[in-house]
Amino acid sequence: EPKQPIVRGAFIVMEGLDRAGKTTQVEKLANALYESGRNVETMRFPDRTSPIGMMISNYLQSKSEMDDHVVHLLFSANRWEKVKHINDTLAKGCTIICDRYYYSGMVYSAAKRNPNLSIDWARAPEVGLPRPDMVVFLSLSTEEAAKRGGFGDEKYETSEMQKNVRENFVALKDIPADEGQDLQVIDAGGSVEEVGKAIWSQVVQRVEEVEQGDFCESSI
Numbered sequence: 001e002p003k004q005p006i007v008r009g010a011f012i013v014m015e016g017l018d019r020a021g022k023t024t025q026v027e028k029l030a031n032a033l034y035e036s037g038r039n040v041e042t043m044r045f046p047d048r049t050s051p052i053g054m055m056i057s058n059y060l061q062s063k064s065e066m067d068d069h070v071v072h073l074l075f076s077a078n079r080w081e082k083v084k085h086i087n088d089t090l091a092k093g094c095t096i097i098c099d100r101y102y103y104s105g106m107v108y109s110a111a112k113r114n115p116n117l118s119i120d121w122a123r124a125p126e127v128g129l130p131r132p133d134m135v136v137f138l139s140l141s142t143e144e145a146a147k148r149g150g151f152g153d154e155k156y157e158t159s160e161m162q163k164n165v166r167e168n169f170v171a172l173k174d175i176p177a178d179e180g181q182d183l184q185v186i187d188a189g190g191s192v193e194e195v196g197k198a199i200w201s202q203v204v205q206r207v208e209e210v211e212q213g214d215f216c217e218s219s220i
């Protein structure tokens with residue numbers, strides 16, 4: 001049946017703690033959107049394929065050392081280098097499902113508890129980036145996270161860091177800046193199918209709205 005032309009694709013971000021199942025759910029959601037007849041592209045940050053992304057990847061694998069501020073700015077630059085691609089993709093009617101974005105950017109850097117790296121400091125280089133149409137936050141209890149097995153060996157996969165990240169995500173909801181309110185919390189404690197269903201029901205509605213022009217062009 002004839003469909004009205006799509007105004008633009010939706011920019012959907014998936015955020016959450018490690019082991020909440022983000023990567024699995026990004027794939028699942030992208031497949032479901034594709035099967036519903038849409039153009040869809042998945043992205044992830046950090047994007048380790050660019051020169052900046054490779055510097056980040058080496059840092060996360062402890063192959064290099066960097067000042068906390070430097071690596072924060074690289075994470076941010078790694079988003080800025082993708083802005084044109086994001087905007088072009090959305091403009092041609094393709095929906096983007098993105099695994100992490102500037103919410104992780106602010107929360108992880110500030111979780112280092114470096115006294116000179118507050119969440120406000122961390123926010124500044126992100127200002128101006130395209131704001132998502134929807135952010136799904138996969139929430140997982142400490143107990144459930146522990147059940148899902150141990151950590152990998154990248155830099156931030158320690159219980160201290162994860163505890164601080166969790167606290168910062170909670171605190172993000174209370175910062176005066178609007179993006180604290182962007183997070184739509186979904187309980188990630190269920191099965192892959194259950195969580196997938198909960199995500200789908202919220203996201204498909206938002207994608208339809210955006211396709212029909214119900215969005216405001218904005219940036220963080």
Ligand code: FDM
Binds near residue numbers: 060102108
């Ligand atoms: N991370 C991710 C940051 O510290 N800042 C950022 O801006 C982003 C996007 O990098 F620990 C952290 C989160 C995680 C690590 O991410 C690598 P993946 O999703 O495991 O690749």
